[in-house]
Amino acid sequence: MNRRESIKAIGITSLTAGLLLDACKPKDKPEENTTVADPEMADRQPVEIEKDKKLNAEKFFTEHEMATIVVLGDLIIPKDDHSGSASDAKVADFIEFIVKDQPGHQVPLRGGLRWLDVQCQKRYNNGFKDCKPEEQTAILDEIAYPSLAKSEMKAGVVFFNRIRSLVATGFYTSKIGMEDIGYMGNQPNKWEGVPKDIIKEHGLEEFDFG
């Protein structure tokens, strides 16, 4: 059994067809018992399918909150020379889902968004999302660097740590984000160790084995 046959064998399961077609076209028909209504869902337990259906039917954030998350998201992960922005990767949709899945996020995010709006209202007479760009960055500068933040901004710091982590998670786990970061795995290959030139660059030749 060689590698190509291995790859073919997983092709048979049909889950990964798109990935594998370049390498070889599986001529075998799906084997017995592979007829699942939706092959994408063959790995899900019934209880998981039900749970996700229920979560998807619920709505947590208000329209105003969602719009604020989109603005915040694009300030945290803007478009640059490498890739698109958080909103290009639909990060707000991920955040809407994850707060329903992990309710521990709900109060800190809802309260944090409100905290931000109140701060902006006091300073700029506007909610965060409707502030001018320089006003938005001015307030972010006060909560985005924990070691520099004033003690009265602590609640904002804690909120921003959370939303920043969620926005970046949503972005880098998306297709756009994975391309940006340069993740090259998740596909059949042969692992033959670190490329020789890279080992040499790091001066680690004596430690390689196998």
Place this chain on the structure above:
Amino acid sequence: MGDFQIKESAKVYDVVIVGSGAGGGMAAYVLANAGVKVLMLEAGAYFDPRLHSSQLKYSYQSPRRGAGTKERAFGDFDAAFGGWELDGEPYTTTSDTKFDWFRSRMLGGRTNHWGRISLRFGPKDFQPDDGVSERWPITYEEVKPYYDKVDKLIGIFGTKEGLENEPDGIFMKPPKPRLAELYIMKGAKAAGVKVIPGRGSVLTEPLEGNEDRKPCFYCGQCNRSCKIYGDFSSSSCLVIPAMKTGNLDLITNAMVREVVTDKNGVATGVSYVSKEDMQEYTAKAKVVILGASSCESARILLNSKSTVYTNGCANSSGLVGRYLQDSTGASQSGFLPQLLDRKRYNEDGTGTIHIYAPWLTDNKKLDFPRGYHIEFGSGMGMPGYGFGSLAPDLNDRVPGRDGKMKPGGGYGKSLKDDYRRFYGTQFGMAGRGVGMARYDNYCEIDPDKVDKYGIPVLRFHYKWNNDEINQAKHMQETFSHIIDKMGAVSTSGEYGEHNMWGLEAPGRIIHEVGTTRMGNDAKKSVLNKWCQAHDCKNLFVVDGGPTVQQSDKNATWTILALSMRTAEYIVEQKQKFNI
């Protein structure tokens, strides 16, 4: 007569096996192939990695981006159904102790997601000469032929090292180290810690005589279980092949209540509740094998009370549930500034360890018995849930591109640049060590509580003492030493007496063993050296329960070897059991 009744199966099997993990799966494989008629009961659903694995899904194919849930504690793609809590199946602990119990309800049990780190116990693990550890009634030499057969049947990679207590096996070639792991090897060498290639049950070569399993294609996702059966899961490698012999019947969603015995104390089968129709059943067999996991098997025995077994079946010694042991665990992680802005390539590798540090230190000068090994990990892995903390957590630890230190956190284009910069620089090291077998660490039946099937639940009582705490301290010192010599930056918090040097709570390493220990003296052990109950000769236990004293080595390979040995013993003794 009311409408509640227990349905007895008409068929009497030669053997009924409870549980389909490593122990139950191996027993079923050996017996079914020897022509013995076997019934297997599994408390969870049917699971075949070929059909049901999440292998090769991207994070964005999960709405929670791979985060764990109550239904899958180790992540949305992980192949362990269940986790630390199961709906309607509680367990308790005594007031001042802690034990976390990980359960997977599915064909193959926890072998579908395990780390595939496959280590033999050595001569000194079976026969310790440290004056503290108890000895097993068997030697490495007696188990070696079974380890050899397990290696050949299942497949394992590694290298022959000739280390006394780290016995070599029949190995395929090991996967090469990743870049951060080369730095670890460099740092470990300078710190005086020997690092060798890993040992794992992943096929790096074709497995001779086996057409159903294909060699690894290096996605690094063994924890999701493998669609081409490239790694060891009991479901794919043992139970499903055993069913093809025609000698193994499987009933899933069958939650076993107790072992049924006759008036002479002979086991006649097991009773169970079907989760599908919630009816009560009895399965009859001439031999009963428990492989439900160390704690679940102890629970079944303790719940099997009769006029003969007033204290629970096979429990005249009073030791069922006693000497519960989990491995010690502590870890540190860090990042390598040398790898900032590293070149990209596919570094997934295998889903088990590529390098490993065995325990080779002389204990005479140490303040704890036995020892631990270190498992290492790194790579440019697939971003998943939690990835977002990478850059803000690290970007104040080293100078930026302009050579100046900057405050941690941030946002915008420079933050995006930091994610690219820090990606793939991280590594982790985890110690796994010997938890000492103690009478006072145990599970028992909680008299106050039943699960939703009416089965009395387990109550745990487990405490570490200085043997384990001092070991964790030594682990942290070793990790810090290696990280320092690597020229890396530790990102773990401060460890000290206040947090027991990061020692994980009992149960967290999921290596729990020892609840039905073997021994030659029926007063001091539950099973004899064939894993056969002293009190009930047609009852066997083949999970981690028979362990007398664990080793630092992960238990699965030993469970497999001992289960194979027990199953062969049953085949040899066929006539005695009227099979």
